[in-house]
Amino acid sequence: MARYITTYTDGSEQHIPAEKVYCDTDSDQYVFHDSDHNTVALAPCRGVLSIVRMPEPSQPEAVTS
Incomplete structure (x- = not known):
C-alpha cells in the first residue's frame, strides 16, 4: 500500500497508508x-499545505545461487 505524507500549514505532518486520495x-x-475502497483517513482541505504520495518500497526478490 502506498503512503501519503500530508503537510499542514502549521508545519505538522501526518503519514497515511492509503491507495488513493481525493478532495x-x-x-x-x-x-x-x-484498496477495498474503505475510508482510512480524512483531512480537512483548509490548512493542508501539500499531500505527497511516497513511492512504494519494491518487493524483495528471491535470490538463487
Missing part, C-alpha cells in the same frame, strides 16, 4: 481510501 468538495475534506 470531496461537498464536505471540504480529503478522503483517503484503501
Whole structure:
C-alpha cells in the first residue's frame, strides 16, 4: 500500500497508508481510501499545505545461487 505524507500549514505532518486520495468538495475534506475502497483517513482541505504520495518500497526478490 502506498503512503501519503500530508503537510499542514502549521508545519505538522501526518503519514497515511492509503491507495488513493481525493478532495470531496461537498464536505471540504480529503478522503483517503484503501484498496477495498474503505475510508482510512480524512483531512480537512483548509490548512493542508501539500499531500505527497511516497513511492512504494519494491518487493524483495528471491535470490538463487
